Amino acid sequence: MTTVSIGSLTLESTEVLHNVELAYERCGKEGAPAILVCHALTGDQFAVGTAENPGWWSGLIGPGKAVDTDVFQVITFNVLGGCHGSTGPTSINPETGEPYRASFPLLTIRDMVRAEYAALKELGISHLTAVLGGSLGGMKALEWGHLYPDFVDGILPLAVTPAYSDYGVAFNWIGIQSIETDALFEGGNYVDSADLKGFELARMAAMVTYRSGNLFDQRFRRSTKEGQFQVESYLDYQGQKLAKRFDANSYLTLLKAMNTHDVSREKIDVEIFTLSFTYDLLYPSEQMIPWLKSMPNASWEIIETQFGHDGFLVEFEKWGEYIQKKLNSLVVPELMR
Template identity: 60%
Template sequence: MSIKNVISQQAHTKVSIGSFTLESGETLQDVELAYERYGPENAPVILICHALTGNQHAVGSSENPGWWNGLVGDGCAIDTTAFQVVTFNVLGGCHGSTGPASINPETKEPYRLNFPKITIRDIVHSQYEALKLLDIHEVHAVVGGSLGGMQTLEWGLLYPTFMKQLYALAATPYLSDYGIAFNHIGARAIQDDPAFSNGNYDKNEQLHGFEIARMAGMVTYRSGTLFQKRFDRHQSESLYDIQSYMDYQGEKIKERFDANSYLYLLEAMNHHDIRRSRGTLQEAATQYQVPLFTVSFEHDLLYPKELIKPFSQLAANSEHLHVQTDYGHDGFLVEFNQWGSWLYHKLNEGAVNHHDN
């Protein structure tokens, strides 16, 4: 059995898929997707899809652990001694994949707001093309949370036999009006910032509106219960600790994410709806051909159990897990001890071991 780890976690590992036509009919030239690929060379593949401000580094490295480090890795729930994992930075992202900050090959200038609108389906189609170029023609499972869960749900409908299992965490079959409302607040905060300059800002760091957008998002990602337990109205000097925490989160997002990318991905999330061109929710759900596992988290304001579980029950071969947590929506990023073993056992039920091929 080979345990060679293929493709190191390098920021500049990319695959070029060439020209790519979007759902809108517009075509992007010279499209690249940055990716991380880790695990035994001949092992079954698990495709991991990241959330809104995530990136391709789900595993990461010992120096820079990935955003799902502890859930994905050697001996973890997604065990990289048994599976090979692949994670792409999404189309429209800002960590190496083609997006608004990329250079338009025709104008030799950054796309900025001239980048065409993208959908969750565009993101999935682009990853499918990239996987083929990586000589991956089937995967054991597609796994993702939040925006990554939206991708997972579309994967199962766009390429229903490409995988053996689907895991959609903290994601609904369509984005609720509540979710769209908060996305709108975040988008307006960015767009109405004079420094935004219609997407032509000089530096991300100048965008105070981006800070506000992130703060608004953080309120929905966590629960009031968690904030109360963690901060308990403690005050340092002139600010309450919760205020300092919000300021910190607002500053941090500007260091690691592009505001234009943020806007494009918010818009893609707004339009997420598996019913589009597929009929009713029940008609869409019956099109899943492989087991669909859904996970909801207590206090998730954006993607509540009340929307996820009934949808899951419409699919022929599905199972739903509800996780008790104070973290709310961000529950899919933490407390792996609560639900990681469930994921581990489901992934390994019927998994085909290709190590000896």
């Protein structure tokens, strides 16, 4: 695992994290125009991955693909507060010698972006052609445009809105309560995330928001196996799978950070290109487009899909060309500098 150290980081809360590290993946040729890719809630830094273990956006990023690693270098960080190598609740607190666990401080989306800005400077990257990400990653892309307009030429936030909706906060609250009221949670000092039935339930509730009702109906068709609806079995599997691979305290940290997202009153001067997806319950286009119209340099597309919010993770053939064209339009002036 590759990491970069950024030293101490002062958070918006004024708390200070020491010995901060961010795990990252870097693909493409060093010195090429740089694209920062930002993952979603339970993602990680392996957007591209390997031939044996393809990353979550391997269909979008690579040689000759929409994000062409023959043209760009692509950096993806595991988010601050995550559990795949970056400083988070599972990390050792240098002041105590023990894992942070429940004592890890609350974060905001801006804290995450500031950490990544510091990490990029440590990696010798002084400018970004674009920041690209969906969902939580889209929140970060918007904050990049707000916080560092001179550092980035354009932002491509996908499946996101300028502020996290009350509907989204409501589902986050269901998840938070499911985890924190689990009898084995122990105030965040649980033995193993996989033991927390509340964590599984939190994931199940979230899964219902990620795809359209039509897609659920088309896939499961009220079918049963051994007396259980197949959709119930699917949700059980997804809940157990996440609880085994992700840390519950990290999940809580990131949910609470998502709730802080709000750039709705900000003016973002950098070029914005965004994609919204039909049937996205959490980030509907009708909450995004009016705000985009108020920005000085924004454009967008709405992608027709039954996948709803998860549209930014699939069906690249429908929308990858939009990303490719926008990145190419941004890189031409970059190459002429």
